[in-house]
Amino acid sequence: xxxxxxxxxxxxxxxRRGDVRSVSRAITAIENHAPEAEELLRLLFPATxxxxxxxxxxxxxxxxSTLVDRLGAHYRKKNEQVGVIAVDPTSPFTGGAIxxxxxxxxxxxxxxxxxxxxxATRGFLGGLARATAEVALLMDAAGKKQILIETVGVGQDEVxxxxxxxxxxxxxxxxMGDDIQNMKAGLMEIGDxxxxxxxxxxxxxxxxxxxxxxxxxxxxxxxxxxxVVRTVATxxxxxxxxxxxxARFRNHFESSQERNRKRAAHWKLRLTEMLGSRLxxxxxxxxxxxxxxxxxxREVAERKTDPFAAVNEILSKSGFSS
Amino acid sequence: xxxxxxxxxxxxxxxRRGDVRSVSRAITAIENHAPEAEELLRLLFPATxxxxxxxxxxxxxxxxSTLVDRLGAHYRKKNEQVGVIAVDPTSPFTGGAIxxxxxxxxxxxxxxxxxxxxxATRGFLGGLARATAEVALLMDAAGKKQILIETVGVGQDEVxxxxxxxxxxxxxxxxMGDDIQNMKAGLMEIGDxxxxxxxxxxxxxxxxxxxxxxxxxxxxxxxxxxxVVRTVATxxxxxxxxxxxxARFRNHFESSQERNRKRAAHWKLRLTEMLGSRLxxxxxxxxxxxxxxxxxxREVAERKTDPFAAVNEILSKSGFSS
Numbered sequence: 001x002x003x004x005x006x007x008x009x010x011x012x013x014x015x016r017r018g019d020v021r022s023v024s025r026a027i028t029a030i031e032n033h034a035p036e037a038e039e040l041l042r043l044l045f046p047a048t049x050x051x052x053x054x055x056x057x058x059x060x061x062x063x064x065s066t067l068v069d070r071l072g073a074h075y076r077k078k079n080e081q082v083g084v085i086a087v088d089p090t091s092p093f094t095g096g097a098i099x100x101x102x103x104x105x106x107x108x109x110x111x112x113x114x115x116x117x118x119x120a121t122r123g124f125l126g127g128l129a130r131a132t133a134e135v136a137l138l139m140d141a142a143g144k145k146q147i148l149i150e151t152v153g154v155g156q157d158e159v160x161x162x163x164x165x166x167x168x169x170x171x172x173x174x175x176m177g178d179d180i181q182n183m184k185a186g187l188m189e190i191g192d193x194x195x196x197x198x199x200x201x202x203x204x205x206x207x208x209x210x211x212x213x214x215x216x217x218x219x220x221x222x223x224x225x226x227x228v229v230r231t232v233a234t235x236x237x238x239x240x241x242x243x244x245x246x247a248r249f250r251n252h253f254e255s256s257q258e259r260n261r262k263r264a265a266h267w268k269l270r271l272t273e274m275l276g277s278r279l280x281x282x283x284x285x286x287x288x289x290x291x292x293x294x295x296x297x298r299e300v301a302e303r304k305t306d307p308f309a310a311v312n313e314i315l316s317k318s319g320f321s322s
Numbered sequence: 323x324x325x326x327x328x329x330x331x332x333x334x335x336x337x338r339r340g341d342v343r344s345v346s347r348a349i350t351a352i353e354n355h356a357p358e359a360e361e362l363l364r365l366l367f368p369a370t371x372x373x374x375x376x377x378x379x380x381x382x383x384x385x386x387s388t389l390v391d392r393l394g395a396h397y398r399k400k401n402e403q404v405g406v407i408a409v410d411p412t413s414p415f416t417g418g419a420i421x422x423x424x425x426x427x428x429x430x431x432x433x434x435x436x437x438x439x440x441x442a443t444r445g446f447l448g449g450l451a452r453a454t455a456e457v458a459l460l461m462d463a464a465g466k467k468q469i470l471i472e473t474v475g476v477g478q479d480e481v482x483x484x485x486x487x488x489x490x491x492x493x494x495x496x497x498m499g500d501d502i503q504n505m506k507a508g509l510m511e512i513g514d515x516x517x518x519x520x521x522x523x524x525x526x527x528x529x530x531x532x533x534x535x536x537x538x539x540x541x542x543x544x545x546x547x548x549x550v551v552r553t554v555a556t557x558x559x560x561x562x563x564x565x566x567x568x569a570r571f572r573n574h575f576e577s578s579q580e581r582n583r584k585r586a587a588h589w590k591l592r593l594t595e596m597l598g599s600r601l602x603x604x605x606x607x608x609x610x611x612x613x614x615x616x617x618x619x620r621e622v623a624e625r626k627t628d629p630f631a632a633v634n635e636i637l638s639k640s641g642f643s644s
Contacts, residue, residue: 023464038630045628060381222602267619267629272602274633279601279640280594297590301582306367307589311596318601 008036012043018081018142020112027117032136040145041134051083051140054056054246055165060152062171063197067233068150070245070301074239075146076114083139083147084116087161089133115139130273132161133162134267135153142256162190163266166259167249168244171195172211191226193245199230224249330358334365340403342434342465342571347441352456363456366463372495373405373462375469376568379512382474384493389555390472396561397468405461407485409454428512433574437461452595454483455588457478484512486588488581489571491564493517494533496525508569513548515567521560544580546571605640 014022031039065086072082119132132149139147151161162168164201170191194206194215213230229245231238253259284290296310336344351359380392387408394404441454454471461469475482484490492513516537518530533550542548551567553560575581606612618632 042628045630046625049625104528190383246643263623264616264620267622269615271615271619271629271632273635274629275605275636276598276602277421278633278637279605280598283601293593294586294590296587297593298582298586300589300593301585303368303371307362307593307596308364308367310593311600313595314593315600 005039009034009043012040012141015040015044015138015142016047018112018114018144023138023142024117025167027135030131031119037134037138038276041137044138048137048140051136051144051147052167052250053149053165055162055168056148056150056171056195057152057162057168058195058197062173063233064150064152064171066150067169067171067195067197067239068232070233070236070239071243072114072116072234074243076111077115080146081139081144082114083136083142083144084114084131084150085135085139085147086116086118087128093174100235115142115144129161130163130270133164133270136164149170159164163262164270166253166262167246168192169195169246170197171197172207173198173208174201176206192224192249194226194228195242196228196230197233200232206304222253283314286318286319287314327361330361331365333358333361334463336466337366338369338415339461340434342437345437345460345464346439346633348460349457349638352460353441359456360379363459366460370459370510373458373466373469374572375458375471375487377484378472378493378517379474379484379488380517380519381492382495384495385555386474386493389491389493389517389519389561390470392555392558392561393565394436394438394468394470395558396565398433401435403466403469404436405458405464405466406436406471406472407454407457407461407469408438408440409450419447437464437466439590445533451483451486452592455592457524458486483593485584487540488575488584489568490514491517493519494529495520496523496529513573516544516548516550516565517564518550518552519555522554522557526552544575546574605636608638608641609636 011022011026015026025219026037026040028034029040054071056064056071058064068086074083075082076306106212117135118136136147137193149165151163168190170193172194173196175226194211196204196211198204208228208230215226215228227245229238231242233239284293287293288295293314296305296313300307300310333344333348337348348354348359348362351362375548378386378393380386390408394406395479397404439457441450441457458469460469471483471487490512492515494516495518514532516527518533530552532552537548537550541614549567551564553561553564555561606615609615610617615636617628618635621627622629622632
């Protein structure tokens with residue numbers, strides 16, 4: 001059932017007022033890539049830009065979910081509206097996303113200032129990053145001033161998601177063996193603040209030493225030197241200190257050009273993705289649709305044609321001049 | 323310097339003969355998205371389809387690299403040509419890919435039947451999955467009958483890469499805490515064989531029990547029940563048994579339609595990606611190129627326009643009829 005412009009306008013208004021049901025419905029529309037989602041986001045876009053996005057990333061088992069939960073609770077105590085987006089496919093909360101949200105929400109039952117959503121979208125190219133970005137926009141429009149995005153720190157898709165964030169927390173725990181070695185490749189470069197969680201465990205001091213040693217090798221970005229904060233999230237220890245460092249980071253960059261550069265780079269990526277899927281849709285419409293694409297895929301699999309010839313066939317029928 | 327058709331034909335011939343330098347050059351061309359890479363792959367395509375692709379995935383620290391190394395050595399002893407593609411961004415071998423390949427190659431120095439390549443490509447949408455797929459095709463054309471693809475098992479990009487594989491090994495080790503809980507979401511569904519590595523460690527029996535209990539919940543796919551193989555890769559223990567299970571899996575599916583379905587699904591994804599990047603290239607050419615896209619991205623970041631209006635501007639100038 002297509003919605004009238006009037007209905008979408010009313011829906012947008014309810015989202016802006018932070019109505020939980022309207023926000024939930026909008027997220028579902030985004031996840032399903034429903035046509036009204038675009039109209040809604042377009043209406044809401046001018047109301048966005050006020051949220052601060054913190055990405056929380058790290059290997060499975062580092063306690064990211066608990067950390068996000070406690071950090072969210074900390075912001076709520078300061079009376080800031082909080083949105084949580086869990087896109088960690090290894091999180092016990094995702095997969096069974098709805099159940100997961102229920103479990104999470106229990107601790108914040110009746111608090112309309114804390115909105116939590118797990119993303120279970122998978123399976124199409126870039127879909128998870130797109131959906132996450134759109135849900136963040138939506139929460140932004142709904143007045144959430146602190147948005148926390150939880151994700152595991154490996155994989156291009158996760159890196160794309162983390163790139164959304166204004167501030168990136170990389171979570172580590174003692175006793176995961178050669179973890180520092182392993183994380184070097186990707187995470188070291190994207191972390192603004194390193195969280196040494198489960199800091200009451202054996203090996204925490206050694207890990208901190210190693211981390212600090214490694215961080216001396218990292219070039220400061222626009223005058224910011226990544227640092228280490230120790231937490232025991234399960235006991236809410238170190239959470240206030242962590243929030244203070246995030247705030248310090250925020251102040252540091254609000255004044256610099258780095259934030260604008262980062263946001264522009266983010267939108268370049270987003271526009272590219274949006275453009276890509278629109279173009280694909282149009283091209284297929286002219287060339288026999290998904291059915292013809294599937295037929296060609298079978299022919300390529302059987303070596304009856306080659307992939308380049310297949311792509312050229314669709315391009316030539318796509319209605320694209322040149 | 324553009325290559326003549328004649329030169330590319332000669333190059334393809336050398337790749338088909340398995341000439342190491344020609345294969346290396348071709349991989350570099352693929353990674354750089356060089357125009358001659360397409361022509362080369364088109365020429366080589368009819369010679370592909372003979373390789374068996376085994377994907378090896380699991381969390382950082384599970385010993386995937388060693389396992390791949392030993393499995394490769396096992397196939398070499400059987401006189402099968404082996405190609406290894408390491409796309410694990412957390413692997414100590416990637417990042418510094420060239421050094422990594424050198425370190426890896428040492429154990430196989432002078433063995434032209436073992437070709438190892440680390441993929442360091444990053445940063446553009448779907449780029450890693452595309453490049454990995456093309457390198458696998460190339461190794462296939464070069465006569466590698468066993469191709470091993472190592473990747474970490476999280477993230478959409480990694481899932482896309484693993485989807486390339488005919489058989490997927492999921493590697494676990496004892497003592498990584500709530501790992502089984504964590505891996506449930508994504509890896510449980512894609513594993514054909516579960517490898518319990520470092521099986522001499524404490525907790526191996528318990529992990530195996532948990533795994534087996536969990537596997538009873540997994541629906542068999544076309545009559546195949548995922549199973550567990552114990553290995554100590556560093557001591558080459560269990561490698562022959564693992565190879566035997568991979569062979570059993572292969573026999574099971576060579577006869578079924580599942581392999582064809584999987585390959586067709588793979589090519590559908592690949593064609594979609596290829597089409598998407600071609601379309602994008604063309605559309606931008608007509609609409610002011612990347613410079614205009616960057617300008618629009620800045621305007622969106624500053625809320626001077628909205629992303630949908632920006633995309634529509636490019637679409638309308640793209641020369642796309644409709």
